[in-house]
Amino acid sequence: MQYGPAVRRRRLGAELRALRARAGLTSGQAARLVGWHQSKVSRIETGRSGVKPADVRLLLDAYDVREPELHELLVVLASSDDDGRHHWWHAYRGLLPPAYRDFISLESQASTMRTLENSVVPGLLQTPEYAREVTRAVVDGAPAGKVDALVEVRLARQDVLRSNPPLRLNAVLDEAVLRRSVGGPEVMAGQLRHLREAAQRPHVRIQVLPFGTGAHIGLAGPFVIFSFPNTSDLDVVVLDHLTSSLYLERKEDLQAYSEAFNSLQIHALSPEDTLDFIAGVADGA
Incomplete structure (x- = not known):
């Protein structure tokens, strides 16, 4: 066990x-x-x-x-896995690699998630249609049944935003995330609308880094920082690669990535201006 x-x-x-x-x-x-x-x-x-x-x-x-x-x-x-009790993602053990199961487990226990994305909308904020197109691209050539199951997992993960208390999500998105056409105009319109709706939840904070910001520290690559209730000693940085994930827990790594995220938030648009910016992108501005 x-x-x-x-x-x-x-x-x-x-x-x-x-x-x-x-x-x-x-x-x-x-x-x-x-x-x-x-x-x-x-x-x-x-x-x-x-x-x-x-x-x-x-x-x-x-x-x-x-x-x-x-x-x-x-x-x-x-106790980090609730003393071995089985959770919903265990039903997908044959489909999900261990690193992904670890990520979902941490996500389900965290109180706060800070994430930088340069290419795609974060999984917790994806619509079903957008999630399907991204999954198809990542697992190119996979049978339809596998794609369906992976999309189910992606959508099930979003329950952390509806739990009590919900996960606090702070997301910084490069403008490229909004401009990249995934699935065509209709899918993107729905995704951008969903981002604006999600951003109005009290526990979700979305900020955009416009192209006009120029070079920024986030160009080194996307990352996620998980924080947990009661103690910062459990915080984890997750770096995703094509075939694996890297987990960083050293205090110096956590401090470096926390400072990087703070810097990105300072240079990004405010949450209020971000709402207007997303609306402008949706309108073709």
Whole structure:
């Protein structure tokens, strides 16, 4: 049984390994203290196996970890997939690669998502028609059934914007996102209308970077920053590539991308001006 997305298991394993070393214990000694086999400790520390919150507490007691905040952080890491309960995306396990399932899991747990997009509308803001055209392009030649299922996943992810409390979404879009014709005029008209409607929700903030802004730090590529309730120590930056995703959790990486996003927001149009700008694009301006 896996108890969290891979990025969380690796982070938790590394933290527990460091605490065991701080306590001056080998993995075999730690296992004997808690009544486990040494291989279980090794699997947890390498992120190959999940661990229940109760087992994390057992290890922390064995390692004489007394810092309350550290206790809370590691238990939250172990609980990051709701103790192994199955979620809607598990029905698509045969279709979705592990990195995508990890992304959806993080998205479902996050309180805030900051995203820069240079090419396409963010998945959480796509209409069904737009999502279908993007999916067809990305999985060129895939059978219709696979395309249908991937679009279902894309649309199901949008439930985080309707949950209670909803995910807070801050999106900065390059003007190219609005100008690129995906699916033809009718699909784009519906997508631009949907963006304007979404932008008026209190928990959704959309800003456009017009071409007139010139070169900006976001030209290095799109990224997503997930933030979580209660502690910033769980924040994650996600960089998407064609065949994989890279997860960054080091504080210096998080700070660099947070500063980059803040800079992009400063240079982008205000949310109010963005609404007018999207309307202008829709009208052919």
